[in-house]
Amino acid sequence: MLLKLEARGQRSRPMVYLTPVLAIVLTLIAGTIMFAMLGYPPMQALQAYFIEPISSAYGLSELLVKATPLALIGVGLAIGFRANVWNIGAEGQLTIGAIFAGGIALVFYEVDSPFILPLMIVAGLLGGMLWAAIPAYLRVRFNANEILTSLMLTYVAILILSYLVHGPWRDPDGLNFPESRIFSDSAVLPVLLEGTRLHLGAVFALLAVVAGWVFISRTLIGFQVRVIGLSPMAADYAGFSQKAVIWLTLLLSGALAGLAGMIEVSGPIGQLLPTISPGYGFTAIIVAFLGRLHPLGILIAALLMALTYLGGEVAQIDMNLPLAITGVFQGMILFFLLAVDVLINYRIRIDWPGNRPAGEGQ
Amino acid sequence: MESTTFIAIFATIVTASTPLLFAAIGELVVEKSGVLNLGVEGMMLVGAVSAFAVSTGTGSPYLGIVAAIGAGGVMALLFGILTLTLLANQVATGLALTLFGVGLSALIGQGYVGTPATGLAGIQIPWLSDIPVLGGLLFQYDIMVYMSLALTAAVSWFLFRTRPGLILRAVGESHDSAHAIGYGVIPIRYMAVIFGGMTSGLAGAYLTLAYTPLWTENMTAGRGWIALALVVFSTWKPGRLLFGAYLFGAVTIGQLHIQGLGVAIPSQFLSMLPYLATVIVLVLISRDQLRIRLNAPACLGKVFHPSA
Numbered sequence: 001m002l003l004k005l006e007a008r009g010q011r012s013r014p015m016v017y018l019t020p021v022l023a024i025v026l027t028l029i030a031g032t033i034m035f036a037m038l039g040y041p042p043m044q045a046l047q048a049y050f051i052e053p054i055s056s057a058y059g060l061s062e063l064l065v066k067a068t069p070l071a072l073i074g075v076g077l078a079i080g081f082r083a084n085v086w087n088i089g090a091e092g093q094l095t096i097g098a099i100f101a102g103g104i105a106l107v108f109y110e111v112d113s114p115f116i117l118p119l120m121i122v123a124g125l126l127g128g129m130l131w132a133a134i135p136a137y138l139r140v141r142f143n144a145n146e147i148l149t150s151l152m153l154t155y156v157a158i159l160i161l162s163y164l165v166h167g168p169w170r171d172p173d174g175l176n177f178p179e180s181r182i183f184s185d186s187a188v189l190p191v192l193l194e195g196t197r198l199h200l201g202a203v204f205a206l207l208a209v210v211a212g213w214v215f216i217s218r219t220l221i222g223f224q225v226r227v228i229g230l231s232p233m234a235a236d237y238a239g240f241s242q243k244a245v246i247w248l249t250l251l252l253s254g255a256l257a258g259l260a261g262m263i264e265v266s267g268p269i270g271q272l273l274p275t276i277s278p279g280y281g282f283t284a285i286i287v288a289f290l291g292r293l294h295p296l297g298i299l300i301a302a303l304l305m306a307l308t309y310l311g312g313e314v315a316q317i318d319m320n321l322p323l324a325i326t327g328v329f330q331g332m333i334l335f336f337l338l339a340v341d342v343l344i345n346y347r348i349r350i351d352w353p354g355n356r357p358a359g360e361g362q
Numbered sequence: 363m364e365s366t367t368f369i370a371i372f373a374t375i376v377t378a379s380t381p382l383l384f385a386a387i388g389e390l391v392v393e394k395s396g397v398l399n400l401g402v403e404g405m406m407l408v409g410a411v412s413a414f415a416v417s418t419g420t421g422s423p424y425l426g427i428v429a430a431i432g433a434g435g436v437m438a439l440l441f442g443i444l445t446l447t448l449l450a451n452q453v454a455t456g457l458a459l460t461l462f463g464v465g466l467s468a469l470i471g472q473g474y475v476g477t478p479a480t481g482l483a484g485i486q487i488p489w490l491s492d493i494p495v496l497g498g499l500l501f502q503y504d505i506m507v508y509m510s511l512a513l514t515a516a517v518s519w520f521l522f523r524t525r526p527g528l529i530l531r532a533v534g535e536s537h538d539s540a541h542a543i544g545y546g547v548i549p550i551r552y553m554a555v556i557f558g559g560m561t562s563g564l565a566g567a568y569l570t571l572a573y574t575p576l577w578t579e580n581m582t583a584g585r586g587w588i589a590l591a592l593v594v595f596s597t598w599k600p601g602r603l604l605f606g607a608y609l610f611g612a613v614t615i616g617q618l619h620i621q622g623l624g625v626a627i628p629s630q631f632l633s634m635l636p637y638l639a640t641v642i643v644l645v646l647i648s649r650d651q652l653r654i655r656l657n658a659p660a661c662l663g664k665v666f667h668p669s670a
Binding site for chain 2: 005007086088138141142143144145147148149151152153155156159160162163166167282283285286289322324325326327328329330331332334335338339341342345346
């Protein structure tokens with residue numbers, strides 16, 4: 001028996017939507033095996049991981065809180081990925097966005113004004129954009145690979161945040177912990193539902209999804225982005241500027257990541273800490289792929305990935321499961337997705353010995 | 363400077379450079395075969411935690427090294443199955459490998475946080491290690507340092523002086539031509555990818571067994587990515603790679619010594635130096651587009667399917 005890949009000649013539309021589901025099923029199977037190997041009752045662990053967290057209204061609201069930054073960043077990254085611009089430094093852009101927005105909150109700590117929040121939003125967008133502008137400039141001007149530069153700048157951004165909360169921005173009334181002051185009320189995003197942490201940021205994420213969809217499928221520049229990704233030579237021929245698209249996609253994804261950083265510090269966290277994100281910037285890469293680089297798909301994928309964060313926390317409390325399982329699950333989903341995606345462009349043919357079609361046998 | 367201080371600083375530079383050299387020399391072979399594996403960081407982490415677990419479990423750091431080679435190889439095999447057999451995008455798969463490796467290593471290593479490892483000791487070579495100054499400078503390292511240097515020389519010889527090395531480079535330059543002549547593009551790439559995984563495992567093992575005999579989550583701190591940048595910096599030449607790895611080792615150690623001297627610069631800014639140096643080096647080397655185009659394997663990162 002021989003398995004062979006046969007080119008379909010045309011992308012299979014149904015498979016584009018089926019493979020993410022298949023990847024999730026495979027991840028659940030692998031997860032069951034993993035739990036059994038770690039010595040936990042698999043069904044109970046899966047229940048604690050994937051069902052328990054969303055079986056209450058509060059759990060659902062927490063799911064949205066965690067899906068918010070993932071969807072925001074994922075939409076931005078996906079637009080870049082479509083053009084083969086690989087911004088993998090969203091975590092750094094998120095951090096700088098949070099620093100800029102947090103800076104506004106701390107500078108105007110004594111001021112009570114409705115203008116502080118909009119100012120923070122602008123600062124967050126600009127901060128992320130600025131941090132993404134560096135790899136964009138280095139790529140366009142010096143041809144430096146944006147994968148490596150954007151990632152290196154992530155480490156730099158996290159060190160800047162560490163310096164600020166250990167040094168100049170440390171809470172003067174605190175107990176020497178590396179934390180800023182807790183933001184005043186006018187620098188905190190309003191909560192949408194009483195008794196939960198669901199805040200206005202979720203609305204921003206929804207707006208970003210809609211705007212991302214309009215941008216990519218209904219505008220000329222979105223069309224250029226898609227063409228450059230599918231066929232750089234055709235794009236060149238049509239006169240589309242590769243450099244402009246690199247600038248645009250990096251600035252856009254950086255701005256959205258910066259906004260996600262602003263939302264995190266102004267929403268669920270409410271101050272600056274040495275760590276403000278459990279890797280949202282990296283998980284958003286998975287979200288973008290799982291969502292098929294399509295804004296609506298990204299919304300669904302963001303909810304699913306948010307569940308892996310939430311499930312990790314619940315399973316740690318309920319069953320003492322290690323928190324690191326979250327990362328394993330996230331990695332596995334992307335792995336399985338990339339593996340089964342082969343079915344979009346190829347079909348699997350099984351060759352039985354002695355069963356070859358005439359003309360092919362030797 | 364006193365010779366003992368100089369020897370001590372030089373020795374720490376060597377230990378900081380060795381993991382970079384291991385990871386980068388393997389990735390160089392992988393890229394020469396036309397495959398871009400961005401999962402170095404993930405393979406290093408899994409190698410590091412495997413070496414640590416086996417070394418503390420058995421008391422033998424040498425078994426730890428073997429375990430790291432195996433673990434790195436298995437991780438690379440996963441990458442190979444996805445990109446070579448299932449024709450997945452190499453950039454995305456490499457990222458997946460890193461994300462998976464970060465999670466898996468944290469899961470394996472959670473019981474080991476804070477426990478000391480059985481580390482590698484330096485080897486005292488009779489006569490040679492006793493030579494004043496020179497003995498201390500060159501002949502007091504652990505076995506992995508010598509391994510990394512020997513491996514670099516061996517890779518250089520293999521790639522540019524042997525026939526299989528020539529075939530591997532041909533596969534990286536033009537997989538269609540190599541396939542037409544009758545070379546097995548996919549098997550050759552599998553071997554290169556797995557070799558790269560094994561050396562990444564070694565790089566990780568060096569961190570937990572020699573550099574800091576401890577396990578902490580994400581302890582590679584971007585070294586896998588720096589190794590990737592080093593391959594570009596070297597323009598795919600092993601000799602330049604050796605130079606680059608030691609240059610970065612020197613930057614890392616230099617900033618640590620400045621921190622130790624109590625200079626009034628916040629430590630965070632000094633810690634940024636290796637990452638900023640990577641960006642600067644990338645910019646300096648990439649601005650000469652012609653040189654990159656002449657040296658980069660022409661099929662780097664491209665999917666190969668024989669029917670196409």
